[in-house]
Amino acid sequence: MYMTMLLNHIRAIKSWGEKHAARSSIDVESFQMEVKARNRYFTLHPQFRARIDGRLLNTSKISNQATGFLGWLPYAPIKWSLSSDKLLFKAHMVEHGLRTPAWWTAPEQPDQDYIVKGSRGSFGLHITGPFRAGVAPTEMAASASPSLETRYAEQFIQGVNLKLWIWGRTIFHAHTYSYPAVTGDGVHRIDQLIELLAQTQSPRMPRPQGDGEAIASSLAHQGFTRDEVLADGVSAWLDFRYGRDYESPCTTELADNALPRLSEALLVQAKLAAEALAGDLEARFPAPILYSLDGVIDALGNAWWLEVNSNPTLPPTGYPHVFSTLFETPPIP
Numbered sequence: 001m002y003m004t005m006l007l008n009h010i011r012a013i014k015s016w017g018e019k020h021a022a023r024s025s026i027d028v029e030s031f032q033m034e035v036k037a038r039n040r041y042f043t044l045h046p047q048f049r050a051r052i053d054g055r056l057l058n059t060s061k062i063s064n065q066a067t068g069f070l071g072w073l074p075y076a077p078i079k080w081s082l083s084s085d086k087l088l089f090k091a092h093m094v095e096h097g098l099r100t101p102a103w104w105t106a107p108e109q110p111d112q113d114y115i116v117k118g119s120r121g122s123f124g125l126h127i128t129g130p131f132r133a134g135v136a137p138t139e140m141a142a143s144a145s146p147s148l149e150t151r152y153a154e155q156f157i158q159g160v161n162l163k164l165w166i167w168g169r170t171i172f173h174a175h176t177y178s179y180p181a182v183t184g185d186g187v188h189r190i191d192q193l194i195e196l197l198a199q200t201q202s203p204r205m206p207r208p209q210g211d212g213e214a215i216a217s218s219l220a221h222q223g224f225t226r227d228e229v230l231a232d233g234v235s236a237w238l239d240f241r242y243g244r245d246y247e248s249p250c251t252t253e254l255a256d257n258a259l260p261r262l263s264e265a266l267l268v269q270a271k272l273a274a275e276a277l278a279g280d281l282e283a284r285f286p287a288p289i290l291y292s293l294d295g296v297i298d299a300l301g302n303a304w305w306l307e308v309n310s311n312p313t314l315p316p317t318g319y320p321h322v323f324s325t326l327f328e329t330p331p332i333p
Contacts, residue, residue: 001249002316013035013319020323022036023037030046032044035323045072045076046060047071048061048062048063073290075287077311080281082308083307083311084121085120086118086119102154109137116128119149128213130221158298161178163293164293164295168281172321177242179238183233183234187229189227190226214241218237242294263301266303288325290318292313
């Protein structure tokens with residue numbers, strides 16, 4: 001994938017350094033990077049994706065459990081309440097007049113189609129549904145321990161997944177993904193079409209055998225089952241979660257960054273959301289912070305904001321923005 005390929009990060013830093021007479025070096029023990037330019041120097045901290053005790057998490061320590069590289073930043077991982085608690089984030093969006101799907105906590109009952117998720121980040125795991133309105137949720141009770149998350153129901157809005165990367169108030173990278181889908185031929189069952197899709201598309205996630213419950217729920221929402229033959233020309237989507245596609249990963253900036261292709265109306269909505277979030281961050285931290293913002297684009301082209309992440313992968317396109325802040329180099333056009 002473009003953003004997790006170490007060479008893309010090194011290329012981006014090297015390109016910036018050549019333009020600004022900078023020198024960079026990496027400590028192979030800690031994987032920290034030192035960058036010198038304009039009579040200043042900064043230490044950048046690495047971030048890795050790791051699987052520890054069966055859990056996915058981001059860490060600044062390189063170890064045998066690390067599975068991917070997420071970039072260098074001029075600060076260690078931070079904690080931010082709007083990122084740690086999705087319900088706080090949703091309330092913040094409402095307070096600023098921004099769209100976020102309706103939500104319900106026990107004992108409230110959803111009166112619209114919905115999914116069930118937890119208030120803490122989970123890399124898209126532990127999300128169930130979608131369910132039709134009127135179907136009572138079975139796992140929405142708040143956790144007994146305050147250290148654990150609250151389960152809640154959230155209005156299900158079908159659309160195109162949107163993810164933005166923001167440095168301070170500047171949006172510099174975006175992903176847009178339609179749901180993975182299969183199209184019937186009147187011969188093959190849906191599960192056979194899924195297998196064929198997986199074989200021909202070099203899948204990222206999910207694997208057909210790994211996310212069966214999510215696929216079954218998505219199909220049921222559309223009135224299908226995995227073992228039925230899909231009529232010729234009829235399409236069925238398989239998963240609504242970000243990153244669960246069957247396409248080969250993008251390896252270049254041009255293919256990976258959808259920001260230049262977003263509509264002007266959508267960019268206006270995105271900038272309003274970034275302003276609302278940056279205002280909260282600036283009250284807590286003295287310098288710009290990297291964060292990513294997840295949403296879904298509905299059929300009318302409107303963005304509905306779902307959650308924010310304060311320690312995301314840094315796309316290589318972000319380094320010129322980071323260095324512009326650190327070294328006061330000219331802003332990016």
